Amino acid sequence: MGHEALRQPDIKARVVERWGQDVLDTGGEVNRRRLAAIVFADIAELRALEAIVFPWIERRIAEEIARARQEAAVTVILLDAAILLEAGWNKHCDWIVYVHTPRDIRHARLAAQRGWTAKEVDARACAQLSLTDKVTRADAVVDNSGPPEALARQVDGLLRQWGVHPDLAN
Numbered sequence: 001m002g003h004e005a006l007r008q009p010d011i012k013a014r015v016v017e018r019w020g021q022d023v024l025d026t027g028g029e030v031n032r033r034r035l036a037a038i039v040f041a042d043i044a045e046l047r048a049l050e051a052i053v054f055p056w057i058e059r060r061i062a063e064e065i066a067r068a069r070q071e072a073a074v075t076v077i078l079l080d081a082a083i084l085l086e087a088g089w090n091k092h093c094d095w096i097v098y099v100h101t102p103r104d105i106r107h108a109r110l111a112a113q114r115g116w117t118a119k120e121v122d123a124r125a126c127a128q129l130s131l132t133d134k135v136t137r138a139d140a141v142v143d144n145s146g147p148p149e150a151l152a153r154q155v156d157g158l159l160r161q162w163g164v165h166p167d168l169a170n
Contacts, residue, residue: 001060005053006030014052019045040123054087061092075166076159085129085137095162097155098138100131102145 005011007029015023015030019038025031039046061079068074084090101109110116128134135141142154159165 001057002053003032004060005056006032006035008056011052011056015049018048018052036120036124040120040127043127046127050087058087058089061089065092075168076164082124083128085134090137095139095158096137097158098134098141099144099151100135100141105145 006015012030015035019035023030023035023038035049039049065077065079068077079089079093081087081089084093084096090096107118107121110121111118129137140158142151142158144151156165160168
């Protein structure tokens with residue numbers, strides 16, 4: 001939703017007003033990498049960006065949750081957000097699951113998936129709550145250091161434990 005937020009005309013205009021035309025790519029869209037270089041280098045700039053995009057994102061979260069709750073077949077709604085706690089979006093959640101991935105694996109995956117350098121990953125991590133804080137505030141922790149199937153088994157177990165597994169709805 002963060003990417004979607006930056007495509008909204010009013011949000012894009014506010015971003016350009018604050019950080020200038022240089023944050024746009026040749027197609028006139030916000031270049032997230034350029035913007036990230038600015039906001040993750042200065043906490044005041046990050047807070048300014050959050051003030052611009054967080055209200056829109058929270059409205060979209062609430063809308064999507066309301067829409068999903070109207071669907072009889074939906075038994076679980078998942079909100080995947082690295083900054084769930086920092087943004088206060090956890091108020092929309094019944095449970096919080098911290099997905100633990102060792103630093104070296106996290107770096108390798110983000111480099112492969114998003115092209116981020118170790119410095120970019122670390123800058124984002126520094127802007128978030130500590131991993132200890134996240135684990136402490138979570139209702140459960142799953143290990144994401146192995147193959148996807150291993151993570152899926154852990155999630156399956158949690159859904160069964162909490163009585164919300166889709167198989168239990170039948």
